[in-house]
Amino acid sequence: VAIMTDLENQEGCAQQGAKVPEKTAEASSAAVTGTEPKGQQENVPEWLGSRLRQMFTEVMHEPVPDEFAALLKQLEDKERR
Amino acid sequence: VSGPTAHPRESTAPPTSDQERSDRMTPNDGFLDQVTALLPALRAFGRSLCGDPARADDLVQDTLLKAWVNRNQFQQGSNLKAWLFTILRNQYYSELRHRKFEVEDPDGACAAQMSVAPEHDLKLQVRDLTRALHALPDDQREALVLVGASGLSYEEAAQVCGCAIGTIKSRIARGRDRLVEILGEDRIEQEVAGLTTG
Numbered sequence: 001v002a003i004m005t006d007l008e009n010q011e012g013c014a015q016q017g018a019k020v021p022e023k024t025a026e027a028s029s030a031a032v033t034g035t036e037p038k039g040q041q042e043n044v045p046e047w048l049g050s051r052l053r054q055m056f057t058e059v060m061h062e063p064v065p066d067e068f069a070a071l072l073k074q075l076e077d078k079e080r081r
Numbered sequence: 082v083s084g085p086t087a088h089p090r091e092s093t094a095p096p097t098s099d100q101e102r103s104d105r106m107t108p109n110d111g112f113l114d115q116v117t118a119l120l121p122a123l124r125a126f127g128r129s130l131c132g133d134p135a136r137a138d139d140l141v142q143d144t145l146l147k148a149w150v151n152r153n154q155f156q157q158g159s160n161l162k163a164w165l166f167t168i169l170r171n172q173y174y175s176e177l178r179h180r181k182f183e184v185e186d187p188d189g190a191c192a193a194q195m196s197v198a199p200e201h202d203l204k205l206q207v208r209d210l211t212r213a214l215h216a217l218p219d220d221q222r223e224a225l226v227l228v229g230a231s232g233l234s235y236e237e238a239a240q241v242c243g244c245a246i247g248t249i250k251s252r253i254a255r256g257r258d259r260l261v262e263i264l265g266e267d268r269i270e271q272e273v274a275g276l277t278t279g
Contacts, residue, residue, distance in 0.1 A: 043273045048257055049229045055207050055214075056230035059125035068120055071142060072113055075149045 112152055115161050116145065122231060126166055129226040130173050132215045140176075144169040163237040170223065170241060205264060205272055213263040221256030224249050 123144060127137035147168050148155075155164055214222055220242070227238040228249065239246045261269055 044261060044269055045257055047269065047273045048260060051205075051207065051210050052214075052225060052230040053232075055210055056125045056129065056226065058207065059128050060121035062121075062124070064120045064124065065138065067138075068141070068145070069117075071145055072117060075145075076113055 112155070116148060116165065119162055119165055122162060123165055123169060126226065126231055127169055127173070129214065129230065130170070130219075130223060132211070140169055140172055143172050147172065160237055162231075163233060163241050166227070166231070166233070166241045167243075174219075205268055209264060210260075213260050216263055217256050217259055221252045221259065224252035225256045225260075228253060 120141070123141045124137060127140040127144075128134055131137050131140065144165060148165055151168075155161065214225070217225070223242060224238060227233045227241060228235060233241065235246045235249050239249045242249065
């Protein structure tokens with residue numbers, strides 16, 4: 001099922017892992033907010049919002065590089081001296 | 082090798098107990114912990130502003146240094162996330178102004194992103210959205226990201242951008258329209274329909 005091209009793996013970053021649960025979350029949130037066929041136009045902002053959040057959280061789920069911890073530690077130590 | 086120290090979820094304000102706040106003996110310990118907890122959000126915001134991961138992390142580093150130097154100006158109990166976002170944003174625009182003197186698009190990143198037509202893939206991917214987002218004017222992009230993605234309120238976003246709440250709202254509306262235009266109304270409607278029908 002999860003056959004990915006190299007391109008997708010490179011560009012998709014962490015999106016494989018998050019894909020399945022988010023899809024269901026989106027679907028259920030759409031179900032809650034009303035799914036009249038005529039309401040499709042109104043769902044566009046919601047759809048965009050969920051995609052924007054997905055884009056943002058993908059970066060948030062990346063491990064924070066060690067250099068940040070090192071920098072913060074440095075600042076802390078400087079203060080203590 | 083552990084992950085981010087604190088919850089990577091979108092919490093608008095890190096919970097700070099009154100005890101911590103009134104503890105004047107070690108005012109900076111709590112500060113650094115809170116900043117650390119917000120690193121993932123800062124990195125995400127930085128990347129959505131400039132599009133380049135390495136440059137975004139440089140922005141975050143500069144933000145940390147500035148935040149540390151000016152930490153006494155931060156009012157405990159107010160929104161640290163919005164405060165840090167403001168510093169990062171100022172840093173980004175001040176660098177941008179300096180770069181403008183050199184070249185318009187130094188890395189050709191913007192041009193490269195826009196030249197890749199998304200038509201090859203009918204299904205809209207996150208990268209399509211990222212690309213489209215970076216084709217927007219800065220003010221529309223940041224408004225969309227701050228409110229739509231990072232979870233700030235309109236008021237907080239207005240504070241970060243130094244403008245009125247109404248301005249944020251209209252930028253979001255215009256940005257949204259433009260995104261729909263770039264991504265293609267048909268494709269989006271297909272996606273939305275896919276969502277609603279399951």
